[in-house]
Amino acid sequence: MSANRLSLEPIGESQSLKARAYKALKAAITQMNIYDSKVELRLDERDLSAKFGISRTPLREALAQLDQEGLVRVVARRGIFIVRKTKEEITEMITVWAALESMAARLACKVAGDEEIAALHDLVDDFSQDAVARRMGEYSDANITFHQAIIGLGKNQLISDITDGLFVHVRAIRNRAIFEDDRAKRSIGDHKVIIEALEARDGERAGKLVCDHTMRLRDHVERYVDIE
Amino acid sequence: MSANRLSLEPIGESQSLKARAYKALKAAITQMNIYDSKVELRLDERDLSAKFGISRTPLREALAQLDQEGLVRVVARRGIFIVRKTKEEITEMITVWAALESMAARLACKVAGDEEIAALHDLVDDFSQDAVARRMGEYSDANITFHQAIIGLGKNQLISDITDGLFVHVRAIRNRAIFEDDRAKRSIGDHKVIIEALEARDGERAGKLVCDHTMRLRDHVERYVDIE
């Protein structure tokens, strides 16, 4: 059947230059291994505005936003510096993450659908046993995906937003984390137990398992990861 | 004894106009009862810049920051609007608060000094029994002070920062919350039990008590507070 009337989509308004500059900068910063070697940690407003082909004004606003998020520090008359988080800041972030994901797991037991919880299996089974042998970076990403999935099941948008902000930073040091075979295997075991608790709708237990699991990562980072 | 050498403080450099505008705006917004009546929810960049005696540029950066924090929404070619949080957003914030304060309580059992925990008594005893009769606004402030104190004992700067941001919003609806005598008395009872758990260094128990206590507030708000 042919359309007998025009059905038009609203024109997708192109984002503001500020928004685009923000995304571009954030992508660029999060992709570089700022904890490696001697990468240039200094940015220049004029350089960047020239490279992006926009004026300093929207670029400055994007930088101000990144500054507030803690990815960058803007110092008057000195420069703009990409921030390297201290180990203490990283462990604090993981602690907050533990608290929020734990709460999300509790909530999930109340509000998540059976099929949503069941879908978690797919995120774990892919990495059962042998798959652990793959390079750790890949495992780490899948690991984060699993945790984000749990957080999503809690259906608390604020928790999702806050943890998203944290993942950006935590992810930046994942290459520094020593994810030895041992940890990866144990991690997968933990994940399976967490799913069981969720399926049993045991919020108390699921929350505790998630919290302990993530706090072990925190302790691991504190003990074995060397930043600077 | 007289000083035998000059000890000079660094000259407190006057903050940037952006920072000052930010503080002024934030104070102004948080002080007004945005959930009452028909207060003007619209702001105008040019008006504000004129009133503050600064140009639009630093003012815009301050507004952008408030926008990111969720106090304000800047819409292109439409205006700047003071945000009224929905009830769902408020309850989500209280949930996050519960998760973080609970974690802070657990941490406090490990890292807080005995005298620090003991100091909590002062924040509760002031409001024992009769004091509850005071007007609820005052109680509410003291209540928040108590919870902030616990969070402080956890010595996790990030938790403190995030919850500080949340308190701004939650505080805005405190006048809408029905803090009947009953709740206030029970609340004080809860607080005393929480202190006991902290003194016993029972992190598990302290965390659970704090979480349950705050989640009860969440449920209360969800059931009895009417926004819009």
Next chain:
DNA sequence: CGCTGGTATATGGTATACCAGATGACACTA
């Protein structure tokens, strides 16, 4: 009277110019 389309105005977005303080090179002095 009511709908339609043009148009003035309001308002946030962007570009540009200038300002002030921080830095470092360098010459000068003791």
Next chain:
DNA sequence: TAGTGTCATCTGGTATACCATATACCAGCG
């Protein structure tokens, strides 16, 4: 040589002018 003053220059902060569009108002037409 070490310390000091000067100055060019770099860099983020601020002011201002202009741009693009959402909105409201109004004239014109039926």
